[in-house]
Amino acid sequence: MSSKTEETGKAGVIVAPETAHPVEKISHAVLDDLLYNIVHDLLVKVHRDEKTARANTAAIKVEKLAMNAIDGATTDPKPDVEIETDAAIYKDGKVMLKGNPLKTTKEILCPRCHLPRLLHPTDGKGARKPDPGVIYCKKHPYIDKPGYDIYGQTWVAPGPGRGKKKKDQKLDPNDPSSPAPVEGSAKDRPPNVLSFPSATCSKCKRCILVTRLNNHMGSCIGNSGRNASRAAAQKISNGSNAGSQNNDNTPPGSQKGTPLPGSRAASPRKRDVDEFDEDAEESDPSNPKKKKLKLNALNKKVILKAKSPAIPGPNKKDKPKGSSMLNVEQKVDDDAAKDSTVQVLPKKQTPILKGLSPAKKIKLGPAKPPLPSPAGKKGKRDRDMESESSGTMSSPPR
Amino acid sequence: MAARPAIPASPKNHKVKAPQPGQPMYGCEHIQLLFNQGQAAIDTSIQHYKAILRSIFDTTPLISQTAKLTDGPTVTSLTPTYLCLQCPFTLTEEDRARHGTKKSHRFYVDSRSGALYCQMCDDIVWDPTFEELRLRKMGTGTFSTTRKRKHEDMFEASDPVRDNPTYISSNTTAASCKANGLRGIYNAGATCYQNVVLQSFLHNPILRNFYLSDGHQSSNCDVPHCLSCAMDDMFQDFYALENTNGYTAANILSGFWISEKKAFENLVTTKEQDAHEFFQFLAEELHERNGDGKRPEIGSEHSCNCVIHQTYYGKLQSTTTCQNCNGVTNQVQSFLDLSLPLENLSQKRGKKGSSRPGGILTLQECLDEEYIKSDKCEYRCHNCNSMQQARRQTSIKRLPNVLSIQLKRFEYKQGRNERAAKIDTPVQFPLQLNMLPYTNRARSQDVRDNYELARSCTYDLLTVVVHVGEIDTGHYMSYCRVGDQWFAFNDHKVELAQKSDVLNSKAYLLFYIVRSLS
């Protein structure tokens, strides 16, 4: 502490009374200095983010003007123009600041799309109405509002009785007798209220409500199905923790710390055991009634697929290629919802398809030796299938 | 120690950072003037800045925090001092202006952050050339872009940043400004234990950069139901699509059900399971898909260069000393995570009726117990050729890039009911964790004053997996950090979280990333 700050710390917030003992004064001053440091560190961080963003905005703006000035006449990355704004100078292909960008530059442009950043959330804490005349960068400040997520979305309950009821498991959008996946009409819902989607089982290709997926796959794929699960469950409830002994990755003695798998701990949304059984029986071909039901479901599925470009072909069975082929989503906040209970839209609106073009992937840069050209991969088992469905994909979803 | 020793000028020519599109070339007009005075000015400025950063980050703070006042006495301050860039003086904030007027020195380095203050601007300036040096010093500890990070031998995997430049996260060019990796994952029926682990993978910079740089291309992989392909698809969906709704991890789930890992047979039920076991399952599965294909053997020193090994694996060394002949046996084994028992410690706490209310433990106490203290054991000594009493001490030989820690909250009790019990004792854990005391370096040499070494062993909290509620009916959620912002992931829901939410949670799994990579 300097001679001046012996009485109090630098922040001057935590101050001992004048009559206090010298030791007490010092401890107050120390505490006050520590408080100052915390605030100082925080400010330096925020200052860096803000000032860098504004400085870069000034640079982006003046570069844009320079590019406009040459009007694409040259491909020279450093065109020979000189442009000056209030905040920066463009000269010899370099940008130099003029003054403090915190004072000269008021908005922040996204370094990627060069659109202005929305600076306040649109809802919840600290919300402000965005200027309707401005097209903002798509990266918005996150929303902080109880009951809503960072994007301002909320969800309807997964089904009547919060997934406890059996009915909503056989979600079939084309069967009028099948219950609506969600309570209430979809039309009553504002657009930021989402419903739970369905996904296609990689084995039986049935469309399963996501909240049922684990149970379904347990019985449909299982580790050879229900019996293995049963056996595993049996083994577990016998208290044998043998399985995890093979796992050497934890230091010795750590295994006892993991919860006993046989604890049968369940999430709030778990299903009852008998439901699980019923699901298993459904795919039992020896039961004709159930079999018919399943076939029925499969037929309907085709219609569903016709609507969706994501068609898993028959020889896709062995290897599901990416969720783009698997997932369909219900979006019910649509007029079409009147006719069918649920309208199925492809999950990916953009016709992006795996393997179709290497450009599809977001890249960090050349990681590995250059990729084989997409054509070179055609020889593969499922390559034809993909090019086949890619035609479907590139046509706009109906 | 007010004046720092002047640094002899090296003959090397330093360079101002080349102009980048969308960025001004200099931090301010005054730095522009400084750099345009010629090569000599550039050289001395950069050399002085490097020397100042070294004295701030690699030596005792006593040096950089001690200033000499113009009127005589030296003072050591708790609050920031300012190190003149143009001469070896360290100044208090009050004295800075006077020094500037007298000597016409205009640039000063803040002793807490290493940031550069410009007196003409009367503001901190963020100059691309200086800022690059500062970030590199705080990260890898070295100014060089090509040299190894310092204390390389302390780390399990080679430096993923150096070995694969595409791992550098700042180069990420996502498909859209909206695609930011922040999405929930739907609960597919008691699968929240999987979701929390998947989120921890999704927000792990090493794994993210691996998958986004085509580390494992699902279009090039023939393994049926490959879980690494499913991860690849998931990373693409999170970082390339504009979707903000939840993700359906159907491929992960089917890959999981189809997996033939018998070791994890017990996971394969539709009942809620243990997130830690799922983490081990996934790590092992991904190692097999990306690594040497060998199953890591029990207690062995398995070395593999796959992304999972580069990310999570470290090495433990246990030293057993025979109490009879003082013979020493060393054993080294790889670890994926550190499992810390809570039961004994929390019982001890309870008995003592100690000062701390409710028997709160700290993470460091739990680590002390396992990796500093020694315990007694029986062992067969080769020297004595008989069973002997021995002391066994375990410490970390190699630190991983991402340190995963399990707090053993679930204690399996052999008894009538054969049920697992949950230990609810709160364990305080820091945002920043110094792992140096738990390494064998801490024992083998005097590291008290080695600030550089300590800094290279500093970890930042990345993910916290929390189990809420009773063991049978509980639920998993997690907190992940993206940059400086924390998010709470609860199945399909993603919300903003405060640091206090994170630090007050009852952690079950903790993931820390080494500072030089975060």
Ligand SMILES: [Zn+2]
């Ligand atoms: Zn943008």
Ligand SMILES: [Zn+2]
């Ligand atoms: Zn199925």
Ligand SMILES: [Zn+2]
């Ligand atoms: Zn000076």
Ligand SMILES: [Zn+2]
């Ligand atoms: Zn300046």
Ligand SMILES: [Zn+2]
């Ligand atoms: Zn694969």
Ligand SMILES: [Zn+2]
């Ligand atoms: Zn490996």
Ligand SMILES: [Zn+2]
């Ligand atoms: Zn002996």
